[in-house]
Amino acid sequence: YSDMGTNLAALLEVARNEVELSRRWTHPMRSVLFIALSGSRSGHQGLEAFLRHSPWEMERIRSVIFIGLDEEEASSAREILDSYGLPLQVVRLPEPLLFERRFVFAGERQARRDSPVPQTEQLLSPAASQIMRLAVERTAQLASATQRLLLELAGPVDASRFAHTD
Numbered sequence: 732y733s734d735m736g737t738n739l740a741a742l743l744e745v746a747r748n749e750v751e752l753s754r755r756w757t758h759p760m761r762s763v764l765f766i767a768l769s770g771s772r773s774g775h776q777g778l779e780a781f782l783r784h785s786p787w788e789m790e791r792i793r794s795v796i797f798i799g800l801d802e803e804e805a806s807s808a809r810e811i812l813d814s815y816g817l818p819l820q821v822v823r824l825p826e827p828l829l830f831e832r833r834f835v836f837a838g839e840r841q842a843r844r845d846s847p848v849p850q851t852e853q854l855l856s857p858a859a860s861q862i863m864r865l866a867v868e869r870t871a872q873l874a875s876a877t878q879r880l881l882l883e884l885a886g887p888v889d890a891s892r893f894a895h896t897d
Contacts (some may be wrong), residue, residue, distance in 0.1 A: 741873035
């Protein structure tokens with residue numbers, strides 16, 4: 732299925748948030764590497780390539796976070812990461828959005844079959860605007876959940892280590 736680009740959009744939003752935070756406060760001594768990988772539905776080829784040619788030593792990687800993997804994809808990614816001794820954290824979409832998304836896409840497919848309007852002009856249909864709304868909502872939910880996970884993984888932070896730069 733298509734995630735409508737929302738997994739990547741969420742990744743970019745979290746990265747943007749991290750940049751904004753680093754402009755205002757000095758971060759503790761840790762780094763976050765944001766990467767978009769291809770091949771999750773074909774054996775995680777991008778993940779395999781990253782692990783074989785990582786810019787960081789494996790000992791320095793504390794965790795791998797994947798945004799939007801389904802259970803089957805997470806299982807195969809976990810197997811790969813286990814062989815490198817790396818834990819996998821998965822940020823999943825809340826179940827209500829999954830159900831709503833399936834319903835909207837089913838309605839959109841039926842509208843396309845029934846409509847005499849050429850498919851290229853249907854981008855402005857009510858169903859398309861509903862899909863866009865869901866994509867934005869999905870991106871926001873995934874970005875928020877990913878940001879919370881990053882904070883959890885960072886552990887307790889001594890506030891005195893932050894220097895406000897604004």
